[in-house]
Amino acid sequence: MDVFVCGEALWISCGTWLGFWEGMMGALTSALLAAGVALMVVWLTNRHQTTLVDRQLQDAQTKAEFALGQQKIDQVKAHREQRTALSTQLREQRESLKFQLEEQRKEASKDREHAAIAEVLACLSQAYILLRPTQSLDDLHLVRFAAAMGRWELESTDAELRAELRQWPLQWWDSIRETRKSGGSDEHEVGLVTARVMLNFAREWSNADAVRREVLMKEVREQRERLQKKESETARAV
Numbered sequence: 001m002d003v004f005v006c007g008e009a010l011w012i013s014c015g016t017w018l019g020f021w022e023g024m025m026g027a028l029t030s031a032l033l034a035a036g037v038a039l040m041v042v043w044l045t046n047r048h049q050t051t052l053v054d055r056q057l058q059d060a061q062t063k064a065e066f067a068l069g070q071q072k073i074d075q076v077k078a079h080r081e082q083r084t085a086l087s088t089q090l091r092e093q094r095e096s097l098k099f100q101l102e103e104q105r106k107e108a109s110k111d112r113e114h115a116a117i118a119e120v121l122a123c124l125s126q127a128y129i130l131l132r133p134t135q136s137l138d139d140l141h142l143v144r145f146a147a148a149m150g151r152w153e154l155e156s157t158d159a160e161l162r163a164e165l166r167q168w169p170l171q172w173w174d175s176i177r178e179t180r181k182s183g184g185s186d187e188h189e190v191g192l193v194t195a196r197v198m199l200n201f202a203r204e205w206s207n208a209d210a211v212r213r214e215v216l217m218k219e220v221r222e223q224r225e226r227l228q229k230k231e232s233e234t235a236r237a238v
Contacts, residue, residue, distance in 0.1 A: 115151070116148050116152035117148075117152055120149060120198075120202045123141060123148060124199045127194075130176055131179050131192065142169065146169035149166075153165040160217060161205075161217070164220060171227060172198070174227075174231065176191065179191035190226075194223055194227065197219055201216050
């Protein structure tokens with residue numbers, strides 16, 4: 001077996017060469033370890049930085065999506081509020097127009113009712129002449145009176161008034177004819193009273209309050225019932 005014998009080389013002893021070798025190997029090992037540690041530190045640092053950047057990007061994206069979503073929500077809310085405001089405005093305009101049309105309709109109906117009442121008053125005003133037997137009597141007066149009473153009935157919204165007006169055209173005509181036929185002072189007075197009651201009724205009705213209208217309705221109804229009773233008594237006597 002050969003034995004390695006360390007000798008001198010380049011005037012450097014073997015021990016010195018061994019010391020150099022050990023130092024070089026130690027330095028190399030230290031350098032390799034230091035490089036490994038440095039690489040590990042760099043890798044960990046880069047990984048941490050990458051994680052932070054990714055997290056920041058994710059947070060920024062989340063915030064952007066939230067902001068965009070909030071913006072869309074605000075837009076939808078604003079659009080809904082505008083639509084609600086527009087619907088409210090249109091509804092108010094529709095209600096206002098409906099109210100105006102209803103008021104115009106009522107006013108027009110009131111004007112037509114006043115015109116009919118004026119025609120009734122004109123017909124009743126002729127009663128003082130028509131009750132005289134010497135004056136001629138034709139059906140034109142009845143036609144005018146019935147037409148005026150019919151228009152008044154159509155324009156009225158009072159059911160009790162409409163029912164009473166419906167009774168008077170023929171009743172009024174029969175009253176005039178019976179008064180003219182008898183020629184007596186009592187019958188003539190009845191005719192005049194009837195004319196006055198009807199004139200007062202037609203003249204006051206439009207501007208009367210509920211209490212006064214009730215009184216007027218009672219007077220005209222009682223007068224009509226008296227005429228009907230008198231006619232029934234006359235018919236039984238014949």
